[in-house]
Amino acid sequence: MQSPKPTGQWFRSSDGHQWWFDSGAVSLDFAYTGAMGDNPAWEILHTPDDLAAWLEGRFPGVHTEASERDLSDGVALRAVIARSAFAASRGEGPAAADVDVINLFAATPDIPPTLAGGTRQAGRANARAGQALSAMAREAVELFAPERQERIRECAADDCGLVFYDESRSNNRRWCSMKRCGNRAKVRTHRANAR
Structure with missing residues (x-):
């Protein structure tokens, strides 16, 4: 499988502030295209072209084209990943039906690896949307495995609730973003100590 680009994406809060959120996994980034969070503005998959662009x-x-079927499949996979991530953040495993959906997508062909520098092209020149969905499902299989599941956490801020995969070496990430919730916590601590 070809490696996806680094994780993370820009969000706009309901009060209009823009901030960077790195979920730690491409499949979680995908879930935050509309299935996770309480901000309706985060929904970005309205058309097959939206899915293709993401x-x-x-x-x-x-490949830069996606069908209505790809969009329907993507939205279904996204919802399953979101539910599984919320369950994992509470220390629970994914529901059996959600495991079945993730396994179904993971069983389909994903994006094959390629070695640059050759003169002939084997197979398709471009991967299709379904192959990218499969790659995310395979990542989700690894992400929700019992031995890694404890790294899926909810932000420690009382007023947040965003879920992320802690990929830090020390396994001690607490905030969805240091620039957002981490900074607010530091300001509150500083003010409390100043009093």
Whole structure:
């Protein structure tokens, strides 16, 4: 599988502030295209072209067209990943039906690896949307495995609730974003200590 581009994306809060959120996994970034969070403005998958654009921005070589079926499949996979992430953040495993959906998508062909520098092209020149969905499902299989699941956390801020995968070496990430919730916590602590 070709490696996706680094994780993270810009969000706009309901009060209009823009901030960077790195979920730690492409499949979680995908879930935050509308299935996770309480901000309706985060929904970006309205048309097949929206799905194609998002996938193209994440996976090198993904074909720039997506069908209504690809959009329907993507929205279904996205919802399952979101539910599974929320369950994992509470220390629970994904529901059996959600595991079945993730496994179904993971069983389909994903984006094959390619070695640059050759003179002939084997197979398709571009990966399709369904292959990128499969790649995200395969990442979700790894993400929700019991031995890694404890790294899926909810932001420690009382008023947040965003879920992320802690990929830090020390396994101690607490905030969805240091520039957002982490900074607000530091300001509150500073004010409390100043009193």
